[in-house]
Amino acid sequence: MAFYFEVLKTDPSGARLGRLTTPHGVIDTPAFMPVGTAATVKGMTQEMLEGLGVQVLLCNTYHLYLRPGHEAIRRLGGLHRFMSWPHAILTDSGGYQVFSLADLRKVTDEGVRFRSHLDGSEHFLTPEKAVEVQLALGSDIQMVLDECIEYPASHEHARHAAARTRDWARRSRDYLAAHGGASQQMQFGIVQGGAYADLRRQSADQMIELDFPGYAVGGLAVGEPHTLTCEMTAEVTARLPAERPRYLMGVGKPEDLADYVRHGIDMMDCVLPTRNARNGCLFTSQGRVLIKNACYAEDPGPVDESCRCLVCRRYSRAYLRHLFMANEILAAVLNTHHNLYFYLDIMRKIRDAILFGDLAGFSSELQARFEAGSP
RNA sequence: GGACGGGUGGGUGAGUGGCUAAAACCAGCAGACUGUAAAUCUGCCGCUCCUUGCGGGCUACGGAGGUUCGAAUCCUCCCCCGUCCA
Numbered sequence: 001m002a003f004y005f006e007v008l009k010t011d012p013s014g015a016r017l018g019r020l021t022t023p024h025g026v027i028d029t030p031a032f033m034p035v036g037t038a039a040t041v042k043g044m045t046q047e048m049l050e051g052l053g054v055q056v057l058l059c060n061t062y063h064l065y066l067r068p069g070h071e072a073i074r075r076l077g078g079l080h081r082f083m084s085w086p087h088a089i090l091t092d093s094g095g096y097q098v099f100s101l102a103d104l105r106k107v108t109d110e111g112v113r114f115r116s117h118l119d120g121s122e123h124f125l126t127p128e129k130a131v132e133v134q135l136a137l138g139s140d141i142q143m144v145l146d147e148c149i150e151y152p153a154s155h156e157h158a159r160h161a162a163a164r165t166r167d168w169a170r171r172s173r174d175y176l177a178a179h180g181g182a183s184q185q186m187q188f189g190i191v192q193g194g195a196y197a198d199l200r201r202q203s204a205d206q207m208i209e210l211d212f213p214g215y216a217v218g219g220l221a222v223g224e225p226h227t228l229t230c231e232m233t234a235e236v237t238a239r240l241p242a243e244r245p246r247y248l249m250g251v252g253k254p255e256d257l258a259d260y261v262r263h264g265i266d267m268m269d270c271v272l273p274t275r276n277a278r279n280g281c282l283f284t285s286q287g288r289v290l291i292k293n294a295c296y297a298e299d300p301g302p303v304d305e306s307c308r309c310l311v312c313r314r315y316s317r318a319y320l321r322h323l324f325m326a327n328e329i330l331a332a333v334l335n336t337h338h339n340l341y342f343y344l345d346i347m348r349k350i351r352d353a354i355l356f357g358d359l360a361g362f363s364s365e366l367q368a369r370f371e372a373g374s375p
Numbered sequence: 376g377g378a379c380g381g382g383u384g385g386g387u388g389a390g391u392g393g394c395u396a397a398a399a400c401c402a403g404c405a406g407a408c409u410g411u412a413a414a415u416c417u418g419c420c421g422c423u424c425c426u427u428g429c430g431g432g433c434u435a436c437g438g439a440g441g442u443u444c445g446a447a448u449c450c451u452c453c454c455c456c457g458u459c460c461a
Contacts, residue, residue, distance in 0.1 A: 030431085035410075037410095037411050042411085043414085047423045058410070063411085063412095090410095092410050093410090094408075096410045096411085097412090099410090100410090100411075100412080101412070103395090103412095117412040118412080219410095220409090221409045223409090229409095242431095247410090249410040251409060269410060270409050270410080271408085271410085271413090272408070272409055275408065275409090275413065276407095277414095278413075278415080279406075279407085279408065279413080279415065279416090281407085290405085293404090294403085324414095325403095328413075328414095332414055
């Protein structure tokens with residue numbers, strides 16, 4: 001079996017230490033997946049990512065379908081070879097673009113009509129098409145097309161989106177099976193339901209009924225309070241089968257990662273470490289450092305005293321600020337490197353904490369540090 | 376020496392009588408960023424006062440005068456800068 005998920009240890013909190021085996025390597029869970037939307041984690045080379053210990057990347061169906069085109073990538077030997085990433089890849093379905101490109105699309109039961117953000121051309125993304133594109137890309141894990149909605153949203157709207165997501169999930173599953181893809185790629189169903197517990201439970205049950213090899217919780221972290229994100233997540237994970245991986249999509253802030261894990265989450269992804277890095281926001285053990293702040297102009301110290309990453313070991317805040325202010329490309333590279341290291345380091349510590357039975361302690365320590373504010 | 380052109384807030388540079396503390400961009404200061412339309416976006420950006428308000432006062436478009444109810448904008452002289460001619 002090319003895919004294999006095992007839970008090695010379960011914490012009393014519900015946190016799980018696990019291992020997801022894919023044709024392109026093992027993923028130690030709980031795992032954080034850097035976002036490489038357009039087949040690149042902006043600013044990072046694949047070698048750098050490997051050096052950081054990244055085991056799985058997230059890439060995007062919608063973006064790669066538009067450019068360079070999934071067929072081109074197929075002809076070039078698939079996404080792994082195309083982007084020279086021999087490790088695991090999870091592809092998102094384009095469901096998030098239903099949310100983020102709300103002005104450029106129209107959703108119907110059949111699918112989503114997008115007007116390309118690149119050239120205005122029209123494209124119709126159906127659940128089947130999303131599966132087809134992801135098959136062409138050859139990712140290890142593919143996501144079903146879902147309808148991610150905004151927060152706040154009415155119960156009615158959330159119910160409709162969840163129902164549509166369920167229908168799309170069924171179509172996605174069937175399409176993959178009909179094309180013999182189920183043995184090549186793991187397909188995750190996505191639970192929706194907005195901020196409504198009853199809808200979340202219902203959506204979870206429906207996804208379980210469809211019997212996916214893995215499940216995702218989508219439509220969260222779109223503006224709602226963190227406690228609500230946790231509540232919704234808990235509603236879902238309480239019902240999901242223990243032996244299958246759970247992926248909370250699009251989270252989160254560093255200080256919140258352990259909370260999600262404690263609610264039974266195995267996988268997460270987020271643009272925060274990479275995007276914020278490019279915008280000059282560095283995550284540290286003492287809180288956020290906005291490196292462009294004037295107070296760092298002549299600060300010879302490292303970004304984070306207690307960080308062991310290459311950037312913190314070698315460069316000063318003053319230098320990083322200079323690079324940022326001067327609009328140097330290296331600023332994005334170094335900042336991204338640090339932030340990803342920071343995230344992956346937290347995940348490492350989380351896994352250790354589960355192993356040693358002290359996740360609660362680690363979690364509150366994380367929260368406390370961030371509440372203390374910026375250094 | 377002469378002829379043109381030009382001197383605007385930290386910079387570039389709009390603005391040719393009131394709607395102008397003065398466009399826009401840059402620089403600077405601060406903030407945001409959660410399955411990436413993001414190396415993006417937002418706010419502030421003369422000084423000052425307070426009852427922080429589409430609030431008051433002061434200063435400001437090379438300098439000094441003047442015209443006008445009102446001038447960065449018109450007039451006079453002066454000082455600088457550029458180009459060209461001697």
